[in-house]
Amino acid sequence: MIRPLLTLAVSSATLLVAIPAFAQPQGTIGEYSDVTVQGSILEPEPVTISDDAELAAQIKVPEGFMVEVVGRDLGNTRMLATHGEHVYATRRTEADVIRLNDADGDGKYDADGDGKYEDFTIVAARPGMHGLAFHGDTAYLATVNEVYTAPVNEDGSFGELTRIIDDLPDGGQHANRTLAIGPDEMLYITIGSTCNECIETNPESATILRASLDGKSRTIFASGLRNTIGFGWEPESGMLFGADHGTDWLGDEAQQEEFNQIEQGAKYGWPYVFDFGNLNPHMNPPEGIALEQWAAQSKEPAVGYTAHAAPMQMTFYTGTAFPEEYRGDAFIAMRGSWNRRPPSGYEISRVDFVDGKPGTWDHFAEGFLVEGEDTNYGFLARLAGITQTEDGALLLADDFNGIVYRISHEAGDSADAATVAETPDVTMKPRPSDIAINLVEAEGTVEVSSPSFTTGETIPLKHAAEGDNASPALEWGTPPEGTLSFLVIADDPDAAEPKPFVHWVLYDIPGDATGISEGLSTDAVLQQPEGAKQGSNSKGQTGYMGPRPPLGDPAHHYHFQVFALDLAQLPVDPGATRDEVLAAIEGHVIAKGELVGTYQRPGAEKPIN
Structure with a gap:
């Protein structure tokens, strides 16, 4: 529910006058908040430098690193990816994927080396195209609602696109899907929130979803993630x-x-809890769950960064062309703020990893934000994409100007510069x-x-x-x-993984109940x-x-199991897993019974997923 009593004072960027602003919400935060929040709208203006050497010279990187402009007039370049020697960029506005030539x-x-940096080839096009990843010689591409695969030809072109997922959630405010294939040979897809809060x-x-490579099954890997565009696996720890x-x-x-360590089944707070255990003064969790309880169930980030900097694509550096101290670190494109004074982001940041764990999160490549006279600001780039090339350099994509930058190191050895050991599956x-x-065990029967x-x-x-998804009476x-x-538990023992697939866990039903009605809410507390x-069910919801x-499986059997208990309430939180519930009822089951139904998916003329 959205709370009343929130005062919002907004300053206009057009005034270019500093208005005192509280760094954090000030006041009483709780079920009925009484706070004052003051914010800013400050949108830096674009600054154009047409000379490549002059533009590259504006970018500040650590000693020994070099910045070059290697592509211009490439359009709305967003996510970058490499496949062997080929470099690709997705373009949201143009709704396509290009191979840079x-x-x-x-x-x-x-x-032809004539200094005109606009040569590329369109290799795929679909409305809303944004995410791109490779698995062997197969490209995976994500739009708002779909995931496609395509074979990668020897010349870097793509073959025919095949849709493998057609029912991702609608986009709303954060419609830009990204994806990657994990060490477990599964497809990970980021799904941003539809709103601010x-x-x-x-x-x-x-959430981040985890799907089979054929798209036929998927679960929620982690939730409470407002909009995670950049993600990846730390090379040593997995x-x-x-x-x-x-x-x-x-x-x-x-x-x-x-910057979160994203664990399977974990919650990360949004929209009720943010960064290091802070409570959102504007939002209450579902009825029956306190803010403090939600915070206790949520994981805090490993490290935080300046507010509103807007982290985009991320890559772990796995090459040898950079000095040893940079190897294994995470590099993140920060697109930049529109609602902070002074602006934040407009840079490449670096998370320094030590022994597989994140330490500091700091600046790496700066200078894309320009401070002018009278406290006004301009930008040279809105950085969205970052990837590592075959020779161990980093490429950066500016989605506003269509410029691609290259960062390399003067002592870099391109031989085996991108070699990396296989990332473990954990x-x-x-x-x-x-x-x-x-x-x-139970003596009685239900x-x-x-x-x-x-x-x-x-x-x-x-x-x-795929129907109404209404729970049966x-x-x-x-x-x-x-x-x-x-207690009611619904299991599908015919599922391949997990076995069984848990479809429903409903507990603390009053002891005088003689049944439950159809179409119950999906809230954690009813x-x-x-x-x-x-x-929680096996989907992660x-x-x-x-x-x-x-699709194609024979009919599965669904066991709707009912247990009569001598406990009025189980000693578990709302959202508990089946295993937690089964452990809690041990020795407390008076009677049990079940109803078994079957279900087989319709044919291929129905939705493909």
């Missing part, structure tokens, strides 16, 4: 890290940009398990039925994920003697049945998820 091998993207209606928004955009309108110095592999009812289907029958489409009659609460709580077996 370096015909004479001088490191500049022109056709709000309660998302699609649980996949503000741990996943990402740079997340902070919430706007919390003041010039809040929220810090976050993702948690789910341990196969039996369905819940076979793991629990007779479970549903008005929607009987044992062995097909579950109606309205209860499937369940009935079990008079509670067994001594029952203080009920108003009906009063006080009931819901846990809270509440019920309907059947959705992979």
